[in-house]
Amino acid sequence: MNASFISTMSLSTTLRSTVMKGQVSLSKATTEATTGRHADMGETLGPLTGRDFSLRSDYSRVSNLIDTNAIVTGRLDATQQAISNLTADANTFMQQLLAARGTAGGASVILPNAQTNMASLVDTMNTTLNGQYLFAGINTAVPPMTSYPGSPAQTAIDAAFAALPPAGFGFPQSNTASVAGITAAQMQSFITTQLDPMFQLPAWNPTWSTASSQNTTSRISTTQTVTTSENANAQGFRDLAEAYTMVLSLGGSALGQAAFQTVVDAAVGKLGSAVYNLSLSGGQLGTSQQQIKDASERMAIQKDLYNGQINKMEAVDPTEASVRVTSLQSQIEMSLSLTSQLHKLNLVDFL
């Protein structure tokens, strides 16, 4: 008898526990069918949970870097624009200088142009984007240059001009009679020995510019860092400033024809060097721009990959889940109806 004996209690508990287990699974399956993700991520993934977290962390890092790259790109675009504007100015001025070289009174014609160009150079160097001075190196909070008239730079040049020979000429530029007497050789010597050194580093700082020679660097991907600015101490900008200064502050229209031509020749030389060096700076920044573009594109692909992997780990096939819901429902229904059927099976009812 024992072999086929079953107690009334175990008969009813079997069904009860089946119903209970079914309900637990049903609640999980319902959540999964509606959200499309595992109901209990940690329990399902187990030791792989950490990997899921790593992927999420990588994903947010990469998305963030793509965003910051957009900011850096904006800064570089503005810098490139400024440099190409300055190059255009320099080229135009060079033509004007060459035109004025042989003309009598040419000096007075190009003087206003030199003033405008100098002002535009200073303005450009002081360009800001989101409150950052683009050409200040890492010293982004301070405008790198001050307006030329009355600046420490002008004072320094005036002092050098008025210094006693053999260094200077021994009289100020306003002394037109004496200025007219400066020979071409004297002017050439003054430019080479006095003027040129003022535009070399480190004499350039801080008289002309307070910029830091250290350029800003930016992290453009999880591993890459690139230079993302050009500072006002670069050769091209110094050459430009020197060329404009020669025309503005070395006596100008008061000079004799020979001395004026020396000044013009020197200025044209500097402008040529400036254009060359500006293109070098632009080229360097262009490389950075290309690197950022490449990095952003690469990271966009990575981002998709990470997203795909996260989905693979976390997602549940909603169709499968909803099928599971249906089958669990019918299973529970069956258990419940069986329970009531079994309760009807009682000997007492048949006596």
Next chain:
Amino acid sequence: MSLTVALNTAKQSLSANGVQTAIVSRNNAGANDATYSRKSALLVTQPGGGVYVASIGRAADSAVFRHMLGANSSSAGQSAILSSLEKLSGATVDDPQNDQSVSAKISALLSTLEQYSASPDDTTLAQNVVTKALATVDALNSDTNTVQEMRGQADADMATSVSTINTLLQKFQEVNATIVKGTIAGSDITDFLDTRDGILTSLSEQLGIRTANGPNNSMSIYTDSGVTLFDIVPRSVTFAATQNYTATTTGNAVIIDGVPVTGANAVMPLQSGKLVGLSTVRDQLATTYQSQLDEVARGLISIFSEADQSASALPTLTGLFTYTGTTIPASATIVPGLAGTIKVNAAVDPAQGGNSMRIRDGGINGVAYVYNTTGAAGFTGRISQLVNLMTTQSSFDPAAGASTSASIINFATSSTSWLEAKRSSASADSDYQSTLLDRSNQALSNVRGVNTDDEMAKMLELERSYSASAKLIATVDQMLQSLLAAVR
């Protein structure tokens, strides 16, 4: 006088029938009691006819019962571990998409640092880094609280468990004594045996037990590790509860009969039961997880530490993240409780009068520690260094049970993996154990339980036998009457 013999036999049959009916009734009453075992009358035929109920038996199978006790212990232990791990995982990890975990907070901190490095002059971004640092510290502190509260809760549960064990042992002593007396007197002790089995079932939930039968149906109980729990008299089970838990607190061991049975110094450690589950949570799982949190805290403190920049051989001191001290803890060595005391340096937090720009410039510990010596607003050297350090591998204490060499974020995620792996396997184990317990209970119920239909059928038989006996008595009576009438 064979008629008198027939009458006597019928009378005996009636009384035996009465006892059997009473048993059917008892069985029906106990049909829904899990501890009740089916009773049956042992009928003995007397020489010369007639029957009587010699004794009352009970359906039992000690092997199945022992198996059920074992399953009960394992299941209770496993479910204690699982519920703690579930609480821990819910409070400290949660769903990955909620970004509540420590690793998610650190990852957010790294992202904001990278953002800050793109615009190092932006105060708002610096402030954002401080906010993320505060969130990280907050997560570490509150996780430490959760872990230590859990240890305290496990300790309190152990105390409850121990007092339950003592109460059960007292009851066991009474019942056991009654059984021994009843056995000697030859009275019906089956109900007391049921009660004793019930006590053993309750006891096995608290700790794993083995039983040994003695003379006169007496019983001794031993723990599954062999310590005497009850032999004639109950042995003392003692435990001194600890009220407040910190990372450095070590909980007391449960002592049975003078022998420590839980914890690292247990001579005869318990193998199963709720007590084992609770002490595993209190002394191993929670402390290991705490060590991992402490290692995360130590990693953060050392990554953000500030080195001397003035070449005067000053010591390296704590930076953005600090704790009660300012020296940097030794590498790859757990500092117990560090995750509970880690905080954001007041010199950096604007809410505490600090300057968030010190993240870029350094100088949290004074002028000698300033990295940005020129005060340039676009200085990214320090921030880049921090970003690099956060993504560089460093060593972690192997005792923490997570990665030994990883970046801070990967160490934190490996800690999450550790926790979820434990929970996942505990959940599978617990499912298995509870299924096993269900099956054992079912097997036991089928061995000793009551089938009401069966009892009803028995009742019908008894009814028939009763009417037959009654009919016999009536017939014998009639026969005697006819005899007496003939005599008269």
